[in-house]
Amino acid sequence: MTEPDLNLLIALDVLLAEASVAAAARRLGLSASAMSRTLGRLRESTGDPLLVRAGRNMVLTPYAEEIRQRARNASFEARALLRPSSADFNVARLERTFLIRSNDGFVVAFGAAMIAAAAQVAPSVCLRFMPKPEKTSNALREGRVDLEIGVLGEMGPEIRLQTLFRDRFMGVVRKGHPLSGEKMITANEYVSFGHVVVSRRNNTYGPVDDALAEVGLKRKIAAVVPGFSAALAIAQNSDLVALIPASFLIAEPDRLHAFELPVITREITISQMWHPRSEVDPAHRWLRQLVLSVxxxxxPD
Structure with a gap:
């Protein structure tokens, strides 16, 4: 009996995760034609089409859906076996790209410091920051990211997490704005100007609106943008008020005027989250400690 080609395992995992020959090719750094040939070999090995055409897209066959998680687990186990043991771990020799999902505010506030800290002890490490369009554990479960950073969302019970810091929202206006000369902003002053809010899903109502409603007030939403950088850019060049996490303003000490909100809102806890498969990986443990230290x-607490 011919032994299966275990080199196909990684390709199988990526193909089932992406459900696309083109996307799998990009992820593995291969040409589309090379990936198509690999899919042909996988079909021959498994005796199943794995991916079939459905309109303009490709979809997984029932068998492919059945083995998807098994392929994912086997791929991670193979990678773990071929990495140096903890006893031989030397961060100075580490060559690895870590995929980190976070919002743009975290990258602006902490990205440069994290990259510098990593380069100082692990010059061959690359930190790849990725956007987070949704708050689920799918990317962690499927191994598409190493770390998720942000507010705990709909994560499964198996996901590990560690608190990094506690944050709060603040109001932000341009220097020279009528509100920038006020020491204490009242709720009436706060709602007397238009607001730019951040939302990826066009949800413009939040805790600050609940607090304003309790005193009979409401914000006028003049603009909705997908990220905090865009909100700050608009606030800097208009009379609109932005609502920004205080941590984001670490990188913006002089360009804008920040003020405490005139209503009480709850603090938010920022955590780093990872899948249990990475719990004892020495390189991943080093990454988590790096993020925490920065x-x-x-x-500081």
């Missing part, structure tokens, strides 16, 4: 250095 955050604690910039925002």
């Amino acid at each position: 955050c604690r250095n910039k925002i």
